[in-house]
Amino acid sequence: MNLALKDIGHNLGRFLLTCLGLSLLLGIVLAMIGIYRGLIQESLGLVRAADVQVWVVEGGTRGPFAEASRVPGDMREAIAAQWGVAAAGAVAYQNVEAQHRGATKRLLVVGAQIAKPGEAPSVTAGRAILRSRYEAIADASAGLALGERITLGRDSFTVVGLTRDLVASGGDPVVFITLRDAQKLQFDLAPAAARREAARATAAAGSTDTVNAILVRLLPGVDPQRFVREIARWKHLSAYTQAEQETILSRSVIERARRQIGLFTSLLLVVSTVIIGLIIYTMTIDKKKSIATLKLIGAPDRRIIGLIVQQALAMGLISFAAGAALINATHGLFPRRLVLEPADAVTLFGIVLVVCLIASGLGVRTALKIDPASALAG
Amino acid sequence: MDAPVVELRNVSKHFGEGPTRVDALRDVSLDVHPGTVVGLRGPSGSGKSTLLNVIGCILEPNAGTMRLNGELVYDGRWLRPDLRGLRLEKIGFIFQSHNLLPFLNAWENVAIARTLAGATLARAKARALELLNYLGVEHRKDAMPGQLSGGEAQRIAIARALANDPRIVLADEPTAALDSQRAGAVMDLLRKVATERRTAVIVVTHDEKIFDRFDHIHLLRDGALEAMQAQAA
Ligand SMILES: Nc1ncnc2c1ncn2[C@@H]1O[C@H](COP(=O)(O)OP(=O)(O)OP(=O)(O)O)[C@@H](O)[C@H]1O
Ligand SMILES: [Mg+2]
Numbered sequence: 001m002n003l004a005l006k007d008i009g010h011n012l013g014r015f016l017l018t019c020l021g022l023s024l025l026l027g028i029v030l031a032m033i034g035i036y037r038g039l040i041q042e043s044l045g046l047v048r049a050a051d052v053q054v055w056v057v058e059g060g061t062r063g064p065f066a067e068a069s070r071v072p073g074d075m076r077e078a079i080a081a082q083w084g085v086a087a088a089g090a091v092a093y094q095n096v097e098a099q100h101r102g103a104t105k106r107l108l109v110v111g112a113q114i115a116k117p118g119e120a121p122s123v124t125a126g127r128a129i130l131r132s133r134y135e136a137i138a139d140a141s142a143g144l145a146l147g148e149r150i151t152l153g154r155d156s157f158t159v160v161g162l163t164r165d166l167v168a169s170g171g172d173p174v175v176f177i178t179l180r181d182a183q184k185l186q187f188d189l190a191p192a193a194a195r196r197e198a199a200r201a202t203a204a205a206g207s208t209d210t211v212n213a214i215l216v217r218l219l220p221g222v223d224p225q226r227f228v229r230e231i232a233r234w235k236h237l238s239a240y241t242q243a244e245q246e247t248i249l250s251r252s253v254i255e256r257a258r259r260q261i262g263l264f265t266s267l268l269l270v271v272s273t274v275i276i277g278l279i280i281y282t283m284t285i286d287k288k289k290s291i292a293t294l295k296l297i298g299a300p301d302r303r304i305i306g307l308i309v310q311q312a313l314a315m316g317l318i319s320f321a322a323g324a325a326l327i328n329a330t331h332g333l334f335p336r337r338l339v340l341e342p343a344d345a346v347t348l349f350g351i352v353l354v355v356c357l358i359a360s361g362l363g364v365r366t367a368l369k370i371d372p373a374s375a376l377a378g
Numbered sequence: 379m380d381a382p383v384v385e386l387r388n389v390s391k392h393f394g395e396g397p398t399r400v401d402a403l404r405d406v407s408l409d410v411h412p413g414t415v416v417g418l419r420g421p422s423g424s425g426k427s428t429l430l431n432v433i434g435c436i437l438e439p440n441a442g443t444m445r446l447n448g449e450l451v452y453d454g455r456w457l458r459p460d461l462r463g464l465r466l467e468k469i470g471f472i473f474q475s476h477n478l479l480p481f482l483n484a485w486e487n488v489a490i491a492r493t494l495a496g497a498t499l500a501r502a503k504a505r506a507l508e509l510l511n512y513l514g515v516e517h518r519k520d521a522m523p524g525q526l527s528g529g530e531a532q533r534i535a536i537a538r539a540l541a542n543d544p545r546i547v548l549a550d551e552p553t554a555a556l557d558s559q560r561a562g563a564v565m566d567l568l569r570k571v572a573t574e575r576r577t578a579v580i581v582v583t584h585d586e587k588i589f590d591r592f593d594h595i596h597l598l599r600d601g602a603l604e605a606m607q608a609q610a611a
Contacts, residue, residue, distance in 0.1 A: 001486060001493055001502075003479075010481035010522075293477040296436065297538070298466025299494050373436045375477050376427065376550055 003294075003303070004310035007287065018279050019318045022272060026323035026352065029268045031334065033344045034327065036261045038337035040254055043169030044246055046110075049121040050091075053224040054216040055245045059236040063245060064093050064212040065169070066252040071237065073179075073209030076113075082230070084222035089116030090211035092182040095172065096189065100143075100150055107142060107175045108168035109152060111182020117215040120176040126161030132178050137161040142173035153188035155181065169249070171336055183208060269355060272319075277359035280312045284363035291367050292375035304367050312360035316352045381448060382409035383545045383578045384433055389442030389452075391428055391601075402428040403439070404601040412545070415565075415572045415579040415591065420598035426582045427550055429598065433580065434469055434548050435461045447545045466495050470539030470577075472549035476531040478523040484534045485510060485519040491541035502541075509537040513567060529560040536567055540575070547571065549581045558587045565591040 008015050047065070056079055058069040073090055080088040092111035097104055112118040114129055120137040126146045129135045136157040138144040144159045151157075157177060166174040177185070187208060216239075218227060224241045231239035240248065284291070291304055324345060331338040391403040402425045410416050418426045431437040432444070435451065444452040447468055451458055458464055465471075478487045488506035493499060510516040513533045523531060532552060539547055549568070553561035565581075565588050572579045581592070589595060597604040 001482075001490060001499055003481070003490075006486070007481040289477065290479045290481070293473075293479065294490075294494075295462065296434075296465070296471055296477075297491050297494065298462045298464075300462060303494065373431055376431065376436075376471075376473055 002310070003307045004314065007283070007290075007307070008311060008314060011283070011286075015315070016318075018275070019315055019322060022275060022315065022319035023322035023326060025268050025272050025275070026320050026348070027326045029265050029272075029348060030323060030327045030340070030345065031331070031338060032261045032265055032268075033348065034331065034338035034340045035334070035336050036258060037339035037341055037344065039169065039257050040250065041339055042165070042167045042171065042337055043249055043254060046108075046166055046168065046174060047242075047246055047249055049166060050118050050215050051121070051217070052117045052215040053218045053222075053242055054227055054231070054239055055242070056088075056214040056216060056231055056237055056239045057212075059234075059238050061238060062248045062252070063238075063240060064091075065245075065249045069212050070210050071212065071214060073183075073211045075237065076211070076214050079214055079216060079231070082227075084218050084227055085216055086219045087117050087217045089113045089118040089215050090179055091118035091213050091215060092179060092186065092211050093213075094182060094186055094189070095168075096152055096175075096185070098150055098152055105142065106170075106172045107152075108172045109182060109185060110174055110176050111179040111185070111211075112176060113179050117217045118213075120161065120163055121166075122163075123161035124164045126159070128161060129176065129178060130160075132180055134158060134181065135160045135177070137163060137176040139163050139166045139173040139175070141165075141167055142175060150175075152177070153185040155184070155188075157181070165337070167337075169254070179211065183210070186210075269351060272352070273355045273359050276312055276315055276356055277362050279315065280308060280360050280363040281366065283311060284308055284366050287367075288370055289375060291370050292372050295370065295372035296375045301368060305364050308363045308367055309357065309360045312356040312363070313353065316356035320349055320352045380412050380576075382411050382445075383447050384408065384410040384580070385443075385445040386433070387443045389432060389439045389444060391425075391432060391437060391439045401601050403432065406442070406601075406603050408596065408603060410546075410578045410580060412576040412578050413572050414593040415569055415581065417589065417592035417595035418580065418582045418598060419584065419589075419595055424598040425601040426598050428601075430548050430550055430580065430582055433546070434471060435465055466491070467542055468545050470542070470544035470547045472532075472535050472539045472547065472552045474551040474554050476523070476528075476535040478526075478531055478534055478538075480523050482523075483519070484515070484521050484523070484526065484530075487523065487534055488537045488541050491538050495542050505541060506537065509540055510534070513537050528555050529563065532556065532560075532564055533567065536564070536571075540571060540577075543575065545577060547577050547579045549579070551582055551584065553583065553585050553588060561585060561588055562591075 055063055057063040058071050061067050061069045063069050076088055076090040089112060094109045096107050096109045098107055123137060129137060134155060134157050136159050138159050140162050144150060146159055148159050149156050218224060228239040228241055231237055294304060386406055386408040389403055389406045393400045393402055420426055432439050439452060485506045488509055489502035492502035492505050510519050513536060515530050515533045518526060518530050553564050568579045571577050
């Protein structure tokens with residue numbers, strides 16, 4: 001005869017209501033972990049999609065994902081000419097707000113050279129960019145259809161291809177255009193003063209050809225580390241291997257998100273602990289007389305501890321299962337990508353069980369202090 | 379006559395110290411024999427419940443000796459580490475307010491005592507149904523305590539007290555909440571238990587209606603036992 005289950009059955013409504021509340025909390029925890037995983041996947045997605053070994057950026061900077069990085073465009077030819085280089089492509093990144101079908105869309109516009117590293121990876125629909133002007137490839141999350149036109153800056157672009165799961169670390173969809181279009185866009189969108197400045201510089205140096213990074217694909221067997229050391233000797237340039245670039249990205253972008261999400265997750269778990277603890281405590285107080293009676297009849301302490309701990313565990317188990325089911329059923333409706341990894345769920349489940357044990361402590365303490373003689377009074 | 383199942387010698391119990399000290403039991407000596415129904419009466423605060431709790435090993439006395447079922451259990455200190463085990467096997471409690479577990483139905487309330495003593499659920503259930511039948515409440519076996527009348531609940535509580543075939547049944551004002559007809563019925567049951575099962579039954583009561591149902595009535599006054607009155611049973 002399981003006393004814990006019998007007692008739960010006796011107060012089923014209250015128990016299930018508590019579980020419902022807890023399941024929402026635990027669901028939020030799961031969702032936040034999922035958002036964090038999604039964030040990592042998303043923000044690394046763009047960097048990984050380039051499929052290169054080395055990133056060449058402005059000297060003394062950590063690259064375009066961490067800070068402003070400006071590299072003269074003609075460096076691409078110099079780097080492409082280096083020994084060991086299979087291909088090199090210059091890229092420009094720019095956050096753009098575009099008006100589309102009456103709504104404002106935030107996009108990350110990537111300017112890349114045709115058939116060079118950095119251009120859009122394989123499209124899920126449509127084709128690659130073939131013409132040097134006014135064609136775009138958009139991520140499906142931008143909500144653009146093939147053949148549709150979108151105005152970026154002063155120019156109108158035709159969507160010729162679609163990609164999937166390519167977004168900036170902030171969640172903004174990525175749109176690819178040619179480097180040339182991107183440089184024009186950069187110029188168009190710059191504040192008037194900066195534009196005049198740039199125009200003067202152009203008149204002096206004859207070029208507005210600035211890019212944010214040069215992506216280098218090496219020949220098989222060439223050591224990226226060694227190539228990076230070579231480039232580091234160049235003036236005004238720094239270089240990172242793909243792995244280093246990913247680490248920089250996760251440090252600068254993801255680290256803060258990790259801390260925020262970690263903080264909220266811990267807070268929610270503390271709140272869950274307190275809720276479970278209080279509910280188990282009140283359930284124990286409500287059962288004071290029953291517990292005294294059990295002790296009086298001769299029930300050993302372990303039966304009474306078992307009663308309380310099992311109820312706490314049941315509460316955690318049901319709430320977790322309900323929360324996980326809820327998130328699984330609704331994760332398509334979230335505004336951010338949710339990546340639910342079984343390992344995370346298992347870890348959280350373990351934490352929830354520990355939380356239940358901690359939370360039942362107060363109830364157990366109270367129950368053990370109940371005097372069996374109190375069952376006799378009135 | 380059989381050897382007594384309850385033997386108290388010069389048992390004293392006080393609460394508190396100094397000016398707030400209350401001597402709840404003074405030098406109480408008492409024998410209760412198997413198969414007898416014994417009453418404890420006395421004014422409020424005279425120590426009746428205290429005496430019952432001492433016999434039930436719920437309260438530790440301060441002096442004296444106590445034997446239960448021939449075993450010396452108290453001699454200036456408890457001699458058994460496992461008092462709850464002793465209660466489970468040897469002593470059944472009946473309370474004024476029944477104290478049925480509200481989350482178990484009638485037969486489960488009886489069976490729980492048996493399972494705590496190590497019986498399987500099937501055996502415990504069989505035993506519980508047998509007792510409910512014995513006490514005439516088998517038809518209420520699936521009812522929850524909240525659905526039972528006072529008399530029915532009291533009989534379920536008696537069944538629970540008897541679940542492990544205790545040598546001693548202790549009842550603190552078991553009839554206080556019942557009308558005189560039901561009070562009489564409960565006393566008949568306790569009498570039946572005493573005679574058929576050779577159990578010693580000790581009942582605390584204020585209830586004059588049932589004074590004639592006891593083999594002996596012990597009168598407590600200020601924690602001391604006064605002369606024993608024999609009653610015609
Ligand atoms: N836990 C306790 N702490 C302090 N004093 C107590 C305690 N329990 C009982 N007493 C005191 O001991 C005395 C005997 O109490 P007891 O409960 O045995 O009386 P009783 O005869 O059962 O009374 P009633 O008929 O009112 O139930 C009383 O003066 C009471 O105040
Ligand atoms: Mg009393």
